[in-house]
Amino acid sequence: MTTSARQAAERIAALRSEIDAHNYRYYVLDEPTIPDAEYDRLFNELKALEAEHPELITPESPTQRVGGAALSAFGEVRHEVPMLSLGNAFAEEDLREFDRRVREGLADQLPAGDLFGGGAEVEYSCEPKLDGLAVSLLYENGVLVRGATRGDGSTGEDISANVRTVRNIPLKLQGSGWPARLEVRGEVFMSKAGFEQMNARQLESGGKTFANPRNAAAGSLRQLDPRVTASRPLEFCAYGIGLVEGELPGTHYDILQALKGWGLPISRELKLARGVEECLAYYRNIGERRQSLAYEIDGVVFKVNSLAWQRELGFRAREPRWAIAHKFPASEELTELLDVEFQVGRTGAVTPVARLRPVQVAGVTVSNATLHNMDEVARLGLMIGDTVIVRRAGDVIPQVMAVVLERRPADARPVRIPEHCPVCGSQVERTQLVRRSKSGRANVSEGAVYRCVGRLSCAAQLKQSIIHFVSRRAMDIEGLGDKIVEQLVDSGLVSSPADLYSLSYEQVVALEGFADLSTRNLLASIEASRTPSLARFIYALGIPDVGEETAKVLARSLGSLARIQQALPEVLTYLPDIGAEVAYEIRNFFDDGHNRSVIARLLEHIRLQDEGEVHAEFAASVSLGDFLARLEIPFIAATGAQKLADKAGSLEGVIALSQDWLELSQLKGLNEKARQSLREFFAAPANVARARAIERQLLDFGMHWSCEKRVVEGLPLAGQTWVLTGTLEAMSRDQAKARLEGLGAKVAGSVSAKTACVVAGPGAGSKLAKAGELGIRILDEEQFLALLAEHGLGV
Template structure:
């Protein structure tokens, strides 16, 4: 042992104590005491010290949650006190009947009332029923020594190595006074935000995604390799105890509060209720807030709060008489897939829709569900006639989650995409994805099938015009879906441009129109002739171009002419525009019909506002090195591209260098493979032509490295992403969004770790919960208005 060991041991002990305290405040009290960066600094210091002094590493150290060696199989653990399941209440009447039985069983304990103590109320504990995996944790003398699954209630699996990796499970109990043996029971679960992040990582790595947070939590906890469990965002919440040496408290709520004082997390929604009416009120309240909670729940658990009364009531069969789970209406159900029909959207996408045998899911009758696209149909392996699992969450469109394969009937039929459009009869073609890699173009099949009829297809025409006139697009008041359908069906319009040729006589003759409504509609159409460039781009309905992408195009390139002329490779220099979207934009403006409609709109008085030059931040923004790297020349990445740029100074110089083998051979910084690849790349005329075309457009747009740089006026929120949630009372969301974008911020629809700030009004729900979970800054409306005032807005 070295001379520094006493000092190291003292510092290690101090760090462990500090980290344990921070974990307790973060996970149990929900009162973080230090920023994440400070926690990470302390944690990394402890890791470094333990690495230098491995003899000082102990099992309860916060660093020992990373998981050890993988197991070949789980061992079996017999529960000394069985882990019983709960009885269920599905209707209000079921809960009232449970309460009646409890009061009947406690007739001798309750104050006098009717024959069965009917005049008295029983106090219950109330807590949400988490949708996760039940586990048992055994502590001996305050140290975590074992973890087990519920299993069949009598025998579970030994998951000790895995539970040690769950961040909010204390490896050593806090405080003092805990019994020599304490078995804690609870639920391991995954928050909604953690589940989304995990699935995103799985997609990126090509791994399997999970259907829901419960499956993700169960699958993560039952990994033979604890390192995998350690990488998953699991959490624990305790709801009771099993074996305990001694008494902890006289009530269930008191017991949980005692566990909390020892560092074990309990539900923040834990409450007491006096009588069945208070229980029903709790059930309705948390049911209304269910979607805004940070985690999934499938009901509420009510328990007689008095522990002595629990013992008196006892058990029946495999469930206690003193507790019940009042379940919410199921969000997943089984039903039969009767057929698959195909709908046509405004971009021509032909989408499969499941027609189902009607079934009640989460209190709503569901007869249709989305199948997304044919890749999803293939992934699910679904066939017409199958029994399928349907899931519905909140207001989200129901979706088919899985197939019950062993119930497949003999006459099940495969799902086939129609060869002709079900609306117009035009050909249906699968989209193709064009990608460039290592200087070569590759074509692969996309997930979407499209009708090629374009606006000759009634479904596409109607949907395209409905989108064109919508509030966030051209915002033509009075042009609802039904009126658009009338105009198309009567042949008065055949494209968005025809809206601007409508006459008084044509409109007033339509069903439901009189003099005033006709004049109002024509006035609204006329008033829409001066849209902002971004609104107009969005209104065109370019596939995969939403409001934010339309704003990027308008702000960056400054004119419809540049946007329509931009090559896909040039578009990818703009923020958040990838290759696939770039090709969609380019192909849209290459289409002769689309160009005709835009030309007609111009001729009929369309005057775009806020057009100008390429934004200053993009002037001379493309370097020669970046340009060369983006050409995807095999074996030439950023470093090699920089060497070429320094040597040649221009694209013409690079091309000349590629043809001068002697000069190229002595160039340092490129290996032989890269040099040979450069020669081969520019020996192909089409590659030279493509590179020169891109350079010419960069020059025309002023983005070329030789272009004149412009001074960029900094905006205070440039580069930040903000999110709005709840009801904003002082101004509309659209106005708030415009003000934030005017300050340089991007306004997103979901909260992530990259979110700079969330503006939360009354009624804020899941976004606020996620912001709190991720530690994202939150402003209420008053604070936000003060911020705007500070910026002179």
């Protein structure tokens, strides 16, 4: 071996050792010591060296996880020690009966009970039962040589090529002292966050989505092409052993700790419990935290901890007498779709709702489930009479996840959207999405939502719109609950939100359930709502797709109701987080004559607060280059648009230049296609008129490049997205949100890769778990209060 080859071999060995150590800290200890960028540098250096010296590549190298050529079929693996299933406990009494049988079976081994008659207690290991696919990993002399599925318990499938792609399965064991042959058993699963991200990628690419993380994990691990498996976010958790040739500790708990020391991930929820009462306490604790865990579980597994006692208890049929799975109530069940009915919401959206044969799902009787919209009905291929899989997780509304096609009856009926509103009889129309093509033309496509066109003449829309208008986060009119709103509408006293401000004492006191004091309280609450902030008022109007945060963006950015009403869709898209679809919804809402009439009537009764100028952040914020790029002229991207802006200096200059072929041909940076496209674009009068209209509005709003730029006062959290989860003790969630917004942050309801920080109070759940998975900064309440105090916003 030459000197350079020897040096490469030494460096490769050192890199593998270092990378394996970092994988152990990351996947097993959850204590990474280097940033991702440094890990990537080491990994890429190893890949480069192995590419230069392919003769030095070994199967256990960290680089060998990408998957090789596709297989034609899986081979069979006969388990030398059968992979048996566990017995199940579904109720507390079942677990107590299991413990009684264990103690009976160990009567000769257990110490005598106490003087007061209490029996001796058995020590159990406890861990969550992951909802994935059981696999077996065989290590020989510390090197992974085979992976297999459980199969029927005696024979499984050889998935060696696929398990090698799972990032947290060590290809070579860490440390020393492992048996010469060691079969590790565990579960391959997919975290909730990984599942969501994978399904999102599948949707983007037009691929098949999975119903739940378990199906996704099982389907990913049984791909004939290992490269597909390598692309999926799979994880492994060891829960036991099979074949062993060598020495291991004498308890199940200590064996798992040894596996952890050798680089295999084990459950962070692993605990020991003495006696059945401690087991039940563990089960209840995990059950309460189930939704906040980063992965799906369907129960808890209890195992007699002593291996000697396990051998004493032995097996019964195809399951051990020393272990049991205490299952949670099922979160998925089969039932029959009896019918599909349609509900009408406040924006007129006509939404299908599944009426189901009642079934127990996760401990709750479910008879209805959401279907979202008709596109979802089509995606599921749903027909009335079908047997369907219904899923319920925590407090989430039950969903129909899939159809069991093989059980479809001969008389199954298609689901059809009604032509007329089921409440008012008005026409039901499919929404239209308007998009500008690159040629400047408006393209109309069908949306996913069907709407009743009856607007406030539809009782359902009127009631829902008023319920939304008076809600706490909108106009905050206390005392106007759903039933009272229904009374007001049904009695004819209220036919629009503006009518609330004309209610008299005599009209209210005559309503069912009202007396003198409650009437005066309601009228006082209505009176107190006459001076809302602009953001509250915009949100209260119930514009489709405009939630509380978007309403705040509109109010803060444009500063007045008049500007928001006038704003063109193209101008609205200059504001943060407002895309084309929402911009057109806003424009369509204010273009509607009925909506304008209701707003005019409301303004006779209320006085908006906080109105002012366009925010300084947007003063003279639009450059000519950006303006031209946003016109979406074919073949003219940002660079070309800027060259046009630099050359022409104004919109009128660009329009003139577009028709001056000689001058345009001398402009460097635009090719022939781009020049021809520019000429054709501005040769169309409609495009010229549209561009000039947008420019006029930018001038009116002070956003035009020629306007005076104002100084923006810096806010410490400007541009950051924060998330609040759990219960804060020093202040309400709304107060915390207001303080964060005062520091410039946007407060979102869900955690994503763009989240800057999560504030987690007691009882924090899945958002905290997801933040931990994504490596997002997390503050507890004490740290959050300290941050606020630093900026003068203490409690």
